[in-house]
Amino acid sequence: MAEKKPNSVSRRIHEVRRTDTPSGVTHVRAHQPDRFTVVGNHLLQHPALSLTAIGLAAHILSLPEGAPVDIRSLAERFPEGRDRIAFALRELETHGYLRRVRERAETGRIVTRTYAHHLPVHVPAVTSPVAAPRARRPVSRPSGDAQTPPQEEDRGAGRAERVPSAPQVSEAAVTPFTPPAAQPRADQPDPPAEDAAPHPRDDRAATLLAGLRRTDARLTLSRRDVLRLAPAVTAWFDVGAGASTVIHTLTAGLPAALESPAALIAYRLRNQLPPPLPGPTAPPACPATAHPMRNCDGCDRGFRAAKPGLCRDCRSGFAAGQAA
Numbered sequence: 001m002a003e004k005k006p007n008s009v010s011r012r013i014h015e016v017r018r019t020d021t022p023s024g025v026t027h028v029r030a031h032q033p034d035r036f037t038v039v040g041n042h043l044l045q046h047p048a049l050s051l052t053a054i055g056l057a058a059h060i061l062s063l064p065e066g067a068p069v070d071i072r073s074l075a076e077r078f079p080e081g082r083d084r085i086a087f088a089l090r091e092l093e094t095h096g097y098l099r100r101v102r103e104r105a106e107t108g109r110i111v112t113r114t115y116a117h118h119l120p121v122h123v124p125a126v127t128s129p130v131a132a133p134r135a136r137r138p139v140s141r142p143s144g145d146a147q148t149p150p151q152e153e154d155r156g157a158g159r160a161e162r163v164p165s166a167p168q169v170s171e172a173a174v175t176p177f178t179p180p181a182a183q184p185r186a187d188q189p190d191p192p193a194e195d196a197a198p199h200p201r202d203d204r205a206a207t208l209l210a211g212l213r214r215t216d217a218r219l220t221l222s223r224r225d226v227l228r229l230a231p232a233v234t235a236w237f238d239v240g241a242g243a244s245t246v247i248h249t250l251t252a253g254l255p256a257a258l259e260s261p262a263a264l265i266a267y268r269l270r271n272q273l274p275p276p277l278p279g280p281t282a283p284p285a286c287p288a289t290a291h292p293m294r295n296c297d298g299c300d301r302g303f304r305a306a307k308p309g310l311c312r313d314c315r316s317g318f319a320a321g322q323a324a
Contacts, residue, residue: 037062040118049095052080053088057097060116069114096120101216104252115256198230205233208243209265215251218258225262232269240277 039058046054060069071089075082092098099115198206209226212219221229236246249272250265258264291304298314310318 038118042120043097046095049091050088052084053091056085056088057092057116060098061118069116070112096122101254102251104248198227202230202234204237204243205230208233208246212247212250212265215247216254218254219251219261219265221262221265225265229262229266229269232266236269236273238276239274241274 037058039061043049043057044054049057056074063069071082071086074085078085080088089098093100097117097120099117099121101113101115102110103113105111206226209221209229212221233246250268254264291306293302294305294308295302296311296314297308298310298318301311301313303311309315
């Protein structure tokens with residue numbers, strides 16, 4: 001009987017190398033003494049931003065100060081169209097990585113300045129969709145007397161840690177809580193109408209204040225603040241200031257950290273109120289008539305005098321005749 005030969009060594013597969021790490025990405029790191037940009041993982045691994053927005057943000061953070069980052073310049077630099085670039089810029093602005101502010105340059109021209117934040121700033125209103133909670137897998141138990149504790153979901157060594165998503169709650173299921181002191185009682189009169197709607201004289205001012213958030217989202221005012229500040233804006237209209245002048249005064253040169261927009265607007269309306277415009281210059285008044293019109297007794301020519309008599313020429317001729 002022939003002797004069995006031991007198994008031969010497995011042949012190496014072409015272009016496949018052996019490694020001890022699990023499947024996934026393997027970083028090939030190299031020292032970069034210059035020409036590099038530090039970008040935080042909070043941006044590169046953002047759970048809500050699109051891949052286009054993340055890449056565009058990394059490109060903007062690598063640019064020098066003063067580089068153009070408008071939609072036209074970015075569309076000329078990258079193959080993505082203007083629509084995708086505009087959508088990515090709005091994503092970054094919504095999540096606090098970009099802030100576009102209209103400012104007045106030294107030449108007087110209004111320009112749009114873009115502030116790129118390496119750390120996201122607080123955004124008052126973020127319209128990002130809320131992910132629904134994942135349903136737990138049903139755990140099958142063995143058919144025996146001993147019960148096995150539920151097993152957790154298998155997490156591979158190469159998988160990234162999952163971020164728990166906030167549960168989605170419908171608006172109909174939320175009941176706002178009203179404290180007992182704020183509930184209206186039967187013996188109390190109804191609130192005055194001016195607390196719920198602006199005075200007709202302040203309608204234009206209330207519209208201007210409510211629209212400030214179109215210029216800067218941080219200037220979003222509550223209804224109560226709009227009603228409270230509307231008379232101060234009407235005072236500007238009364239002294240001859242236009243709507244564009246008021247908007248520029250309230251939105252120009254805003255601080256980077258704006259905690260109370262209503263307090264800032266109230267301060268500027270109160271302390272920067274211009275004086276009234278000077279009225280048109282009235283024409284000089286005609287001097288009062290000293291004497292009535294009379295007819296000369298010598299030549300019947302009209303002249304002004306306190307009493308009837310001769311005009312100036314006739315008086316001069318009469319005096320010359322007497323002297324001769």
